[in-house]
Amino acid sequence: MGFRMGIVGLPNVGKSTLFNALTKTAAAQAANFPFCTIEPNVGEVAVPDPRLDTLAAIAGSKQIIPTRITFVDIAGLVKGASKGEGLGNQFLANIRETDAIAHVLRCFEDGDITHVEGRVDPLADADVIETELMIADMESIERRLANLSRKLKGGDKDALDQDRLLRQALAVLNEGRPARTIAVSDDDRRAWDMLQLLTAKPVLFVCNVAEDEAANGNALSEKVREMAEAQGAGHVVISARIEEEISQLDAEEAQMFLGEMGLEEPGLDRLIRAGYSLLGLQTYFTVGPKEARAWTITKGTLAPQAAGVIHGDFEKGFIRSETIAYDDYVAGKGEAGAREAGKLRVEGKTYEVKDGDVLHFLFSG
Numbered sequence: 001m002g003f004r005m006g007i008v009g010l011p012n013v014g015k016s017t018l019f020n021a022l023t024k025t026a027a028a029q030a031a032n033f034p035f036c037t038i039e040p041n042v043g044e045v046a047v048p049d050p051r052l053d054t055l056a057a058i059a060g061s062k063q064i065i066p067t068r069i070t071f072v073d074i075a076g077l078v079k080g081a082s083k084g085e086g087l088g089n090q091f092l093a094n095i096r097e098t099d100a101i102a103h104v105l106r107c108f109e110d111g112d113i114t115h116v117e118g119r120v121d122p123l124a125d126a127d128v129i130e131t132e133l134m135i136a137d138m139e140s141i142e143r144r145l146a147n148l149s150r151k152l153k154g155g156d157k158d159a160l161d162q163d164r165l166l167r168q169a170l171a172v173l174n175e176g177r178p179a180r181t182i183a184v185s186d187d188d189r190r191a192w193d194m195l196q197l198l199t200a201k202p203v204l205f206v207c208n209v210a211e212d213e214a215a216n217g218n219a220l221s222e223k224v225r226e227m228a229e230a231q232g233a234g235h236v237v238i239s240a241r242i243e244e245e246i247s248q249l250d251a252e253e254a255q256m257f258l259g260e261m262g263l264e265e266p267g268l269d270r271l272i273r274a275g276y277s278l279l280g281l282q283t284y285f286t287v288g289p290k291e292a293r294a295w296t297i298t299k300g301t302l303a304p305q306a307a308g309v310i311h312g313d314f315e316k317g318f319i320r321s322e323t324i325a326y327d328d329y330v331a332g333k334g335e336a337g338a339r340e341a342g343k344l345r346v347e348g349k350t351y352e353v354k355d356g357d358v359l360h361f362l363f364s365g
């Protein structure tokens with residue numbers, strides 16, 4: 001499947017700098033001028049998970065393969081983007097194709113770096129972007145409602161559902177609130193996700209602070225935290241500049257540098273994990289002498305569909321799954337010990353996979 005997180009924000013706030021740090025490349029051009037990025041940059045990023053290293057050490061696995069999520073560095077949006085201002089609304093299409101949004105807010109003061117609005121005010125910036133996304137949603141809803149009217153006359157059930165959800169979203173947007181503030185029922189979830197509204201996507205606010213504020217943030221990032229918490233959105237503080245520097249060091253140097261900065265781990269690790277949980281994702285493991293590997297599933301995934309992430313045939317021919325919880329695997333010092341302790345469970349087609357499960361699938365094929 002592959003989960004995609006879009007990096008969104010005003011021009012020149014540090015999106016490409018962050019992207020380069022995340023992907024440990026210089027693939028995206030990052031420079032001090034607005035609209036530096038035009039074509040989106042796409043890169044896969046390993047999800048840091050210390051449990052995977054522990055499992056590999058126990059099993060003596062030759063290779064460690066983390067699971068990955070995709071980040072997309074998108075062109076800066078400006079006021080009027082939904083009407084084609086700035087680089088126009090083709091970038092809204094880039095955002096539509098993502099599963100969640102990392103919204104980068106400039107929280108650093110630096111007279112040398114141009115701010116498109118000529119002042120540093122992350123809450124006002126967040127408003128500019130959010131407003132553009134809301135206008136874009138309203139326009140696409142109006143268009144879709146008009147197209148639906150013909151199908152409605154035929155009494156098409158899907159069309160009726162869509163019409164109802166679109167009207168509900170429009171009402172909320174008209175009140176100035178993003179569509180993600182609507183509580184969607186489990187029954188409506190699929191149809192709702194299919195609407196692909198920009199403001200329905202979960203948001204993680206990323207406060208980009210100055211290098212010496214990376215550990216503790218600043219007054220501006222504090223304000224963003226309050227705003228994010230009030231609307232149930234995610235929130236992380238990082239310094240994209242520092243992260244870019246760290247990403248170019250080897251492991252030992254990076255550890256020393258982090259220590260000097262008063263950081264326990266790279267801000268990117270926090271950001272990636274926050275994105276992962278924002279997307280409602282969790283991890284299961286397959287462990288053997290050849291490799292220890294992490295796999296991504298959404299919460300609530302049943303064993304056959306989890307197997308299908310590895311290979312379609314695993315899902316089709318699924319028979320059962322030998323299952324050991326992560327803690328039991330570690331306590332038993334491996335599969336044999338866990339089995340002896342009676343911690344290896346045989347689970348069938350209706351088993352809901354838990355975060356951290358170590359699985360071995362049996363299938364006919």
Ligand SMILES: Nc1ncnc2c1ncn2[C@@H]1O[C@H](COP(=O)(O)OP(=O)(O)OP(=O)(O)O)[C@@H](O)[C@H]1O
Nearest residue numbers: 011012013014015016017030031032035036037076
């Ligand atoms: N935390 C920071 N402190 C100081 N300068 C920073 C910080 N983060 C990024 N910058 C600088 O800001 C400038 C713009 O960065 P970048 O190109 O990453 O922005 P962008 O959001 O991708 O812009 P665009 O929308 O134009 O593509 C660069 O010169 C970069 O080094």
Ligand SMILES: [Mg+2]
Nearest residue numbers: 015016036037
């Ligand atoms: Mg850029």
